[in-house]
Amino acid sequence: MSLSQPFLKILTEQLPIANPSGIELIQPLWNDYGYCVRCTLKDGDKVVVKIVTLPDSLSSHPKGWSTKTSHRRKIRSFDVEMSFYQLFSTHPSLPPLPRPHKLTKLENGWLFALSDLAEEGYTQTTGHLTVTQSYCVLDWLARFHAVFFNQHGTQLWEQGSYWHLNTRQDELTKTQNPVLKAAANTFDNLLATCPYQTVIHGDAKVANFCFSPDFMSCAAVDFQYTGRAPGIVDVAYFLGSALHEEDQLNYWEDCLQRYFATLKDALPTTLNPLALESKWRELYPIACADFHRFLSGWSPEHAKINQHLIEQTAEALKLIE
16 A cells, blocks of 8 residues: 555655655554654654544444544544643653654644654564563553553543543443443443542553564553553553453463552652552453443454453452442
């Protein structure tokens, strides 16, 4: 797939590209909202550019969710991502992520020119990880959550994660599981009112991480759904995206142990890490059940609805009885 002329025109108008014919297409954005490309600037810097232009009409969603509501959510997500890179991405204690080179609000979209993580050694992507390989992402999440612990995340999502209930009422109406539908508000309230909040990534699937060749370190991309929430929300979603079902069933507690050990070391010494850990561990099944609630309306046959998710949902339902 080659870059279309309108996108090429935006690129060359906004950035001093050394060789326009050498622009590398990385991938189109979800549901045809734009492209990610790699290019070299005239000063020799290599950047990855995410160009977003809003479609003239609602495109066809692969699961039938092309609605005005989903379009407004997507617009908000790009505003949030730009706010994240402008206001939050340069904190010196953050784990690896792209550094903003140029951020521009276009007439009908957004342009994010970011440092190329491949140039920093994060050259690998994958669809699945072993348990051991997952530890570097759990470390990344712990350090990210520690940096923003107890912050409100002004100009980000008031509630982080792309599936939170307030923005997924259409999916809730389609939920065929009456128990999950009835419990939806309770799950959401438990997460939103937890006394220990941070800023979460919000879409911490394995596809949004780039890895070193030995898979011992990683960097994250895609901050469209970053906002305030308990950190365990990112952890629950990540494990469901990265580990095979058997590993989720057998090693989820080991993974939580790794996450909380790193979090304890990264948090300010004035905090009581044991109290935070206790509360967030209690919310692990709630976070899983909340994601299950979303999937049951959005894609009830989704592969992520596996035995681990079902077991954790059952535990969450017991907790709220």
